[in-house]
Amino acid sequence: MRTSLKRMNPATLPNARNMGYSQIVIANPGALAFVSGQVAQTADGSAVPVGLEAQTRQVIANLVKALKAVGASPHDIVQMRIYVTDLDEDAMAIAMPPIMAFLDGAAPSLTGVGVAALAGPDLKIEIEMIVQIPT
Secondary structure, three states: OOOOOEEOOOOOOOHHHOOOOOOOOEEEOEEEEEEEEEEEOOOOOOOOOOHHHHHHHHHHHHHHHHHHOOOOOOHHHHEEEEEEOOOOOOHHHHHHHHHHHHHHOOOOEEEEEEEEEOOOOOOOEEEEEEEOOOO
């Protein structure tokens, strides 16, 4: 049996559901997984892909592997934080469509942050998650 998350977009806050996320997510008591920020690196140490689009695809591949490791799916994500260098409308237009496709309508709480740099000079995007472990 899966534990359910209650996702809320109160009328007193902007309707985030139209953007594919929720203003508030309530998790039931149970185990949570705190997934470290995933960047465009692979387990075999391959070179970091060039460009935000390719890096976003690799980050999503890493997120899928992290979810699988804890027996979860995007619908178990409580919160995501997305860090992007040089964040602007163009970067959002590149990164958000594949992220929304990965979420498949799950609508977790989501925060996007523009940063000056990430842990490596070639890295353009990093995503961390809090996941409720299904029971």
